[in-house]
Each structure stands twice: as structure tokens, then as C-alpha cells.
Amino acid sequence: MLNKIWPIMIIISVIFGIFSGRIAEVNNAIFVSFEDTISMVISLLGIMCFWSGMIKVLENTKILKKIEKMLRPFIEKFFGEESEEAKKFISLNIVSDMLGIGNAATPVGIEAMKKMDESNSKKHLSYGMSMFILLNTLSIQIIPTTIISVRASLGSVNPGVIILPVWITSIIVFLLIMFIGSKLFKKENKDEYI
Amino acid sequence: MSIFESLIIPFLIFSILSMCLLERKKAFDIFSEGVNEGLKTVINLFPTLLALLLAVNMFRACGLINFLSDIFGGVLELFFIPKELTSLVFLEPISGSSSLVIATDLMKTYGVDSLIGLIASTILGATETTIYTIAIYTGVIKKKVPKKLIVLAIIGNFLGIFLSTIICNIMN
Numbered sequence: 001m002l003n004k005i006w007p008i009m010i011i012i013s014v015i016f017g018i019f020s021g022r023i024a025e026v027n028n029a030i031f032v033s034f035e036d037t038i039s040m041v042i043s044l045l046g047i048m049c050f051w052s053g054m055i056k057v058l059e060n061t062k063i064l065k066k067i068e069k070m071l072r073p074f075i076e077k078f079f080g081e082e083s084e085e086a087k088k089f090i091s092l093n094i095v096s097d098m099l100g101i102g103n104a105a106t107p108v109g110i111e112a113m114k115k116m117d118e119s120n121s122k123k124h125l126s127y128g129m130s131m132f133i134l135l136n137t138l139s140i141q142i143i144p145t146t147i148i149s150v151r152a153s154l155g156s157v158n159p160g161v162i163i164l165p166v167w168i169t170s171i172i173v174f175l176l177i178m179f180i181g182s183k184l185f186k187k188e189n190k191d192e193y194i
Numbered sequence: 195m196s197i198f199e200s201l202i203i204p205f206l207i208f209s210i211l212s213m214c215l216l217e218r219k220k221a222f223d224i225f226s227e228g229v230n231e232g233l234k235t236v237i238n239l240f241p242t243l244l245a246l247l248l249a250v251n252m253f254r255a256c257g258l259i260n261f262l263s264d265i266f267g268g269v270l271e272l273f274f275i276p277k278e279l280t281s282l283v284f285l286e287p288i289s290g291s292s293s294l295v296i297a298t299d300l301m302k303t304y305g306v307d308s309l310i311g312l313i314a315s316t317i318l319g320a321t322e323t324t325i326y327t328i329a330i331y332t333g334v335i336k337k338k339v340p341k342k343l344i345v346l347a348i349i350g351n352f353l354g355i356f357l358s359t360i361i362c363n364i365m366n
Contacts, residue, residue: 020256025257163202
């Protein structure tokens with residue numbers, strides 16, 4: 001996606017800069033951006049590495065297995081028809097997403113999609129697959145570490161102040177969208193059987 | 195409220211490390227391993243950051259962004275969303291790293307603890323890169339994606355942005 005957006009943004013900036021007489025500012029912006037990048041990387045480095053270390057410790061404790069057990073009823077409710085193997089990948093994807101291990105969540109999620117597709121003979125996505133994609137478009141991360149890191153690096157008085165609004169927003173959106181989704185996709189599947 | 199918020203992260207660290215100690219795991223070794231992985235993540239992020247900061251800075255300097263937020267900002271303001279957030283609202287569903295760059299830029303410009311800074315942070319924390327996610331997960335299988343799914347996901351994304359704005363306004 002960035003392969004198109006990135007060059008187009010730059011090309012438009014040059015063209016619009018020339019026509020609006022702001023090409024000098026555009027030229028300046030190029031050199032400022034390099035400094036911005038370096039200062040952003042340096043200020044992010046410490047706190048990002050710290051969280052990455054903490055999450056690694058968390059991954060190695062039994063907390064992970066406990067969360068998986070707690071998720072079991074949820075997974076049975078939405079993905080009960082899927083194979084045991086698919087369920088394993090689904091729960092791993094959800095746990096990684098909750099803990100903010102994005103690097104782990106995506107490959108595991110793709111694996112879960114493939115497993116669910118194996119038992120799906122229809123030409124379109126099955127109920128489980130649709131619900132799984134929908135789930136992944138919703139934010140379920142418990143601690144938004146990256147954004148807290150960025151806020152801290154910019155000198156916020158209280159970088160963690162956003163946790164509460166993030167939780168409230170995520171929970172409301174999650175419940176509402178998953179509820180609508182479960183009604184919407186279930187209905188479609190029934191129609192096909194008729 | 196403030197004590198509660200200040201407690202969340204120290205408490206999290208406390209719990210993780212206590213669990214680790216109770217289970218007799220090598221806390222320091224595991225932590226170091228994770229830090230190394232984090233280092234790799236930041237290094238992998240570097241090209242994206244460099245490329246996107248270049249594009250965002252140039253885009254802002256050419257003046258088009260003011261032009262665009264004047265057009266679309268009016269629509270967003272109907273939903274109480276500040277028009278300064280226009281670029282974030284449009285890029286957020288597509289690319290996580292570009293929305294991070296734009297949110298950082300907003301926090302620098304308007305202040306990290308300002309209302310706009312808070313809303314931008316909350317949006318980033320409470321929404322996902324919806325369109326990107328759908329593209330990735332449907333890319334591996336050759337099946338038709340129901341339009342309902344795409345529409346519902348985008349509604350969810352916008353609802354997240356809307357609620358972030360409302361809740362930050364209430365809390366501020």
C-alpha cells in the first residue's frame with residue numbers, strides 16, 4: 001500500500017509546492033525530516049526496547065497459558081465449528097494481539113486463516129473466517145506500549161493517561177462490532193444452506 | 195484518578211517480574227533477549243520512519259494539508275472531531291507506521307498533553323489499521339471478501355475515532 005501512497009505524497013508535494021510558491025519550505029522540509037527521524041529513533045529506542053524485554057519475560061511465564069484458558073469460552077462461542085488446530089492458532093493470535101506482540105500476531109493469524117480455509121468448501125469466507133478478520137481489525141491491546149513510548153519521548157507529564165480512554169473506547173467498539181458481525185455473517189451462512 | 199494511572203505501569207512491571215521470579219525463570223536473560231529483539235524492531239522500522247517523515251514533512255510544507263483539512267475537516271467537525279486530525283483519520287486505517295508518524299507530528303505541533311495530542315494518542319491506541327488488516331488476512335486465501343465485512347470494519351474504525359474524541363473531551 002505504501003508503495004503507491006509514499007511516492008504520490010512526495011510527487012504531489014513538489015507539484016503543489018511549486019504552484020503555491022512554497023517550494024522553499026518544501027526544500028527545507030526534506031532536510032528537517034532527516035533530523036526528525038534520528039531524534040525520533042533515539043528517543044524511541046530506550047522505551048521500545050524496554051517493553052520488548054518486558055513482553056518477552058511475560059511470554060515466558062505461565063500468565064500466557066492462563067490467558068489462553070480464560071479465552072476458551074470466547075473462542076468456542078465464535079469459532080466452535082473450526083478444527084482444533086485452527087483454534088490453537090486463533091487463541092495464540094488473540095493473546096499476542098492483547099499483549100501487543102504485533103510481530104507474532106500477524107504470522108499466527110495468517111496460519112489460522114489458512115487452517116480455517118482448509119475446512120471451508122464455500123466460495124466465500126466462512127462465518128469463522130469473517131469473524132476472525134473482523135476481530136483483527138479491532139484493537140484489543142491491553143497496554144498501548146508504542147504510543148505510551150512516543151508520549152514519554154515527547155515529554156508528556158503523564159504518558160500513561162491515555163490508557164483509560166483507550167480501554168473504554170476499545171471495549172465499546174469491540175462489543176458493538178462483534179455483536180453486529182455475529183448477526184450479519186451468521187444470517188448470510190443460513191441463507192446459503194436454503 | 196492520577197494515582198491509579200501512575201500505578202498501572204509500575205504494577206504491570208511488578209507483576210511480570212514477580213511471576214517470573216516465582217516460576218524460577220531467568221528474568222534477566224529473558225529480558226535481555228527481548229531487548230535485542232526490540233532493537234531489531236526499531237532498526238527495521240527505520241526505513242519506514244525515514245521515508246514517511248520525509249513525505250509527511252514535505253506534504254505539510256507544501257500547504258496542501260491545510261487545503262485538505264479545510265475541505266474534509268468540516269465533515270469531521272460534524273462528529274466533534276477536530277479538523278487538525280484530518281490526515282490521521284484518513285491514514286490510520288491504511289498504515290500503522292504512517293499514522294504513528296502523523297500522530298507524533300500532531301503531538302509536537304499542538305502539545306503532547308493538549309486535547310488534540312490526547313485524542314491522537316487515544317485513536318492510535320484504540321483503533322487498528324483496518325484496511326491493511328483485511329488486505330493481509332484475505333491476501334493468503336483466494337475467496338471472495340463480503341462487502342459487509344469491509345463496511346462493518348470501517349464503521350468500527352470510525353466509531354473508535356469518534357468515541358476517542360468524545361471520551362477525551364469528557365476526561366479533559
